[in-house]
Amino acid sequence: MSDAKSDAELKQNKEAAADAAKATEQEADKKPAESEAESPVQLESFDGEVDPTEVLDADALDPKDTEIEQLKGELDQARDQLMRAVADAQNSRKRFERDRREAETYGGTKLARDITGVYDNLSKALSLVTDDMRASDGAFVEGLELTQRELLKAFSKHGIKPVEPEKGEKFDPNEHEAMFEAPFGDPGTVIEVVQIGFMIADRLLRPAKVGVASANAKPMPAPAAAGDSDATEESA
Numbered sequence: 495m496s497d498a499k500s501d502a503e504l505k506q507n508k509e510a511a512a513d514a515a516k517a518t519e520q521e522a523d524k525k526p527a528e529s530e531a532e533s534p535v536q537l538e539s540f541d542g543e544v545d546p547t548e549v550l551d552a553d554a555l556d557p558k559d560t561e562i563e564q565l566k567g568e569l570d571q572a573r574d575q576l577m578r579a580v581a582d583a584q585n586s587r588k589r590f591e592r593d594r595r596e597a598e599t600y601g602g603t604k605l606a607r608d609i610t611g612v613y614d615n616l617s618k619a620l621s622l623v624t625d626d627m628r629a630s631d632g633a634f635v636e637g638l639e640l641t642q643r644e645l646l647k648a649f650s651k652h653g654i655k656p657v658e659p660e661k662g663e664k665f666d667p668n669e670h671e672a673m674f675e676a677p678f679g680d681p682g683t684v685i686e687v688v689q690i691g692f693m694i695a696d697r698l699l700r701p702a703k704v705g706v707a708s709a710n711a712k713p714m715p716a717p718a719a720a721g722d723s724d725a726t727e728e729s730a
Contacts, residue, residue, distance in 0.1 A: 599653060599695045606654050607699055609645070610692050616642045617690075649692070657691035657702045659684045669693075671701040679707030 616638060623635050649655065657669050663684045665672065669691060670684065679685040684704045691702030 600697065602652060603694055603697075603699065606649070606652065606692070606694055609649075610700060613642065613645055613649075614689065616645070653695045654699065655693050657693055657698075659687060659702055659704060661685060661687070665704070665706050669698060669701055670706075671703050672706045673703045674705045675708040675711075676705055677708055677711050678713070679711050680713065681707050681709050681711050683707050 620635070620638055620642065623638075628635050646656070659666075659670060661684055662680065665682050665684055671691075673688050676685055683706070685707050686705035687702060688705065689703040692699040
């Protein structure tokens, strides 16, 4: 009876020892895990600059933010295209208005230049009319003069005006064309008008052809008075 009791106690002691050993092992396994969890993380030192493209991954961005940025870029591009289109339209309108005004003002330049020859022929014909011709063919001469007046009226209606310098007027190379020089008169002045010129609006249609006193020209002598000429004749 005592042997059976001793065997039971021995078995019980072995089981208790085994349980204690197992508990000890479990306690030992928990300690390294807790020490690793509690120990601070050691970071490697880095002295260089960080590249944002390496830190932030494109996949990590919010898809909504990416879409918003894309829409903003498209909006800016559309706004730029709209502004360019508006500017081109305004420039085209201004060019059209300028071309229209120039066409209205200068569209008949070639025709007007040709018609000035008709005026020249009428002027030459009238310059050859004598008093006898006026007396015998007065109606014909009057018709020539009327035609010349109507032609000048048509010129004025379309902005064409004659350039007819006076004798003694300063020579203007912008409106006059020197046909010859003479050694008398005030230097650089007009002494004779060979052919009048014409302007269309603010542009020269053709220059006036004139004779000019040369740079070393001498003043023309003053005409002798009637009393002086009579005295000269009496003394003779």
